Amino acid sequence: MRYKGQKDTDIESRIGGLDLERGHYSALAATAGFFPLDQQLELVAGHWSCGVAQDAVWISGLVSSYAAAQVVLARLSCANLATTSIAAGAGLGAKLELC
Numbered sequence: 001m002r003y004k005g006q007k008d009t010d011i012e013s014r015i016g017g018l019d020l021e022r023g024h025y026s027a028l029a030a031t032a033g034f035f036p037l038d039q040q041l042e043l044v045a046g047h048w049s050c051g052v053a054q055d056a057v058w059i060s061g062l063v064s065s066y067a068a069a070q071v072v073l074a075r076l077s078c079a080n081l082a083t084t085s086i087a088a089g090a091g092l093g094a095k096l097e098l099c
Helices: 036-040 050-062 066-076 083-092
Strands: 002-013 016-026
Touching: 002 050, 016 036, 050 066, 050 083, 066 083
Parallel strands: none
Antiparallel strands: 002 016
8 A cells, every 4th residue: 555645525424514634545556546534434425424325315215306305404414415416325225234
């Protein structure tokens, strides 16, 4: 592993958006980066806390549209997700059991 410096990321959590700087690593032959903090925080899709991802999927299954899910999620937590993100997250259901 080779340290490549710090990189910024935005994370949506139940307490709102967080701007974090985390260490970026890569294997010498690999082109993809590795962020140990992302694994420690158990981020889903790179930018969601596990709790927000679970809430978004659960709420989107209970309401009539992703737009409605966005409103309910924002009301119940401080997460601010786009309807397109909630729609994309709806396919993560099975993966979220690991959170």
